[in-house]
Amino acid sequence: MSSHHFVKEQQEPALVILDTTGIHFDQIAPLLEWVPTVLVSQEEAYTVISWGIKIDLILADLEFQKSNFHLLEEQYPVKFLGVKEGQFLEESLQYLIATKHSAANIIGFDHRNLYKLESMLEFLDLVVWDGNIRYFPVKTGQFRKWFTSCTIQLYALENTLIEIRNTAGSRIIPIKHATMVNVPEGISEFHSKGIFWIGEIFNIET
Template sequence: MSSHHIVRDDQEPALIIANGAECHPELLGQLLEWSPWVVVLDSAIERVLDYNIKVDVLLGDFDRDFDPNKYLEKQFPLEIIHTPDQNKTDLEKAFDYLIEKGFPAANVVWATGKRADHTITNLTTIAAYREKLKIVIHDDHSKVYLLPRSFKKWYPAKTKLSLVPLGLAEGITTQNLEYPLNNESLHMGYRHGNSNLVVQDGLVCIEHHSGDLLLMECVD
């Protein structure tokens, strides 16, 4: 996989490569085509280098005797960001870094699959960035993002969509889904909206009045 560096619009998302399970190389390549800036978290750098990807930023707490400086020459120019604060995950620190740099959006890969605690934390932490950064988490089976209060997107019929509340989400109304909601609530651990299906080719509309609601575009 070759270098991703092409002159692109500043509004395109950065790509964060976390340290979970790897996605298919084809998905990684597609995201690199749209991402002019690549941030790698901590010791994932070793696996990333196997793909011959040009890394812009290496970020993390660099514990376990990890030496980031040994990558400086191979990945020149490489920005190394040491973030020892243990009150945030490395993924949260990467979001903070991108916000500080003025990025409007981020795609994230390798953030799911290895450990359940890391997966749940990575998926739920994006709620805190609702007003700061548009975040999409990708793996081989799902594309996950936080819904705005009013959402519209075209989908082909039979597309599988799941609505996952982070806590309590209220006032949810949907259109063009097989199992519709009409000003109803979803509550994590009590009532979910998994494995709904798009009825027909066209717009799916989802509104919710309060709370945080994830949309998962899923394939088996």
């Protein structure tokens, strides 16, 4: 039996894989280090299995469950989590809350819909991967971090104002879609009146 299935205590962020388009295994591998609970949408089940990742729950509608019942034996102790009307993300988050998880990494969620996750941030700490960009929320409206010289993406509702302070000075950014910001090496501070998300770009060699 894989060590992946020793008893879990929900202390590590769960891994929810919705879509692997534009995602490389090298991005996911570090997230598996501490043996998280892994939930995968039915469309990505075989891709994730081919990566050698042990799945705990496959988010699946009734038709998929009937057609792929053999997975319950072949990938034991995987289970199906029933999903209706394509509500894969909603069902996975409700499951994680019900099982007292405190955090999750979500793979393959469109960053343009990040605002739809904000009602869940009271219950779960969420990090989202969309392609090669990793998004994390700033729930308090204030954040500081050391960056290498790089480009980041800021995401919030359109026209949200975010102030950035660093060695390049202080400026206020009005958020539009795909608001890309260059930050110098060193500490950058961010201030806003509401929730916003910071996207960090990861270049993965293929």
